Amino acid sequence: DAGITQSPRHKVTETGTPVTLRCHQTENHRYMYWYRQDPGHGLRLIHYSYGVKDTDKGEVSDGYSVSRSKTEDFLLTLESATSSQTSVYFCAISGGAGGKSNEQYFGPGTRLTVT
């Protein structure tokens, strides 16, 4: 998976609790993304980062925040989890040196269940 790890891989949490998902890369890629995947919707972009401390909202950012304090790590936080945030979350990276900036490499995903 191109040097991308996600943690945890599975998590069950209760409504109202904060949750943080971590994406870690060893590829030194500039861009990092968080997507959620739900049946019938494909992948929808939550937030993305174009550099350390540079982030922006995606298509479905409400209820989520992100932080990127160093190149390798991109954190996704659900401030107060809701059942509608039950999903599979994927991290992706792109824009490595000498690579095609648009080609994305995906992590293995985190399955989050909010009860």
Place this chain on the structure above:
Amino acid sequence: SQQGEEDPQALSIQEGENATMNCSYKTSINNLQWYRQNSGRGLVHLILIRSNEREKHSGRLRVTLDTSKKSSSLLITASRAADTASYFCATDHTGGFKTIFGAGTRLFVKA
């Protein structure tokens, strides 16, 4: 929405047959990509075609792009059971670097 739309949503074929999947989009693009996702895994990049290209090949994959119709097709020739997966088109639109993914086509290749 700028989201690409794949057609069909699901496709079932016999091993050895060709599989064709289509993608349509709404606004101008810089390039279009196809990805594959095996069950329970992350997406894997297959091929990228730029807006000034009309056709591209990679092994058993052939991608065409018709910018006048805002559509692309992915052809997998001589399919194998291992090709069973979901296939997504993804478009990179003019003026941004965010990639927009479609909902995908689920391909099932019967041995």
